[in-house]
Amino acid sequence: MSLLKKLFGGTSVNFAELVKQGAMIIDVRSPAEYKGGHIKGSVNIPLQSLQASLSKVPKNKAIITCCASGMRSGSAKSILKAAGYNVHNGGGWMSLKSKI
Secondary structure (H helix, E strand, C coil), X not given: CCHHHHHHCCXXXXXXXXXXXXXXXXXXXXXXXXXXXXXXXXXXXXXXXXXXXHHHCCCCCCEEEEECCCHHHHHHHHHHHHCCCCEEEEEEHHHHHHHC
């Protein structure tokens, strides 16, 4: 375990295993950004409409959020966590894509 993870209590997430177990990937970028490239099988729900779209998100699956850099996906994680979801911030979509 790295020193930073020990200091800040971070845990390593195996995104490939989560996806293998059926996790849903939600890309919270704009439709135009998503159209420009995304992870195959991900669902595009822009951050600004996430709260209103919670009925589209299953509670019986792990959720992985992603965006361009990790900022919006972090906000999305907070929204989903507050609503009772099992959610992980995957960060930037290109970085996440290389981990799954």
